[in-house]
Amino acid sequence: MSFSAEDKTRLDEIRSHYHDARAASVSVMRxxxxxxxxISDESLQDAAEYLGLPAADLEGLATFYNLLFRKPVGNHVIKVCDSVSCWMCGYERVRDRLRERLGIGFGETSEDREFTLLPVVCLGNCDNAPTLMVNDHLYDRVTPEGVDSxxxxxxxxxxxxG
Ligand code: FES
Structure with missing residues (x-):
């Protein structure tokens, strides 16, 4: 992949919100x-060239942020909060239901490529624990039955x- 003129216009717009290229890195990769x-190897390289930064720097960031994906993921990415409030409010039952229904563990993608399951730290929704996020949508007070729905x-x- 190489960035098109249209891509570059969009990237310039993103870049303009940050004081330097390094600060813009995560948003560009998102x-x-x-x-x-x-984020394929090729697109990581393109992003590094666009930002004028070493690809190794972006690789380090992509490794650090577990919401940046360096390999293909499912159509829906389910991020399950495993921090303290969610642990106390039923995280394990929710996690077990997801594993059982999807037949996968954390870091894995279902055979039909519909779902990828990931653990994440606090989603900032502790009042509504246990909580999970599917793509960009947050779900509150999730129960095992709620997982099915x-x-x-x-x-x-x-x-x-998109
Ligand atoms: S601990 Fe789960 S949202 Fe904060």
Whole structure:
């Protein structure tokens, strides 16, 4: 992938919100991810060239931020909060239901490529624990039964791109 003129216009707009290229790195990579579903080696290299930074610096950032994906993910990415409030309010039951229904563990993608399951730290929604996020949508006070409804509602719809 190489950035088109249209891509560069969009990237320039993102870049303009930051005082330097390094500060813009994560936002640029998030845009690449929204556009392509994940950050391939080639697009990481393109982003580094666009920003005028070493690719190794972006690689380090992408590794640090677990919401930047360096390999293809499912159509829906489920991020399950495993921080303290959610632990205390039923995280384990929610996690177990997800694993059981999807047949995958954390860091894995379902065979039909519909879902990727990831653990995340506090989503800032502790008052509504346990909580999880599917793509960019936050779900409050999730129960094991609620997991079934969420999967049913999102399966085959929308996705994490765009
Ligand atoms: S601990 Fe789960 S949202 Fe804060």
């Amino acid at each position: 845009w690449v991810q929204r556009t392509n579903g994940y 969420i999967l049913e509602a999102v399966r085959g719809h929308g996705g994490n791109r």
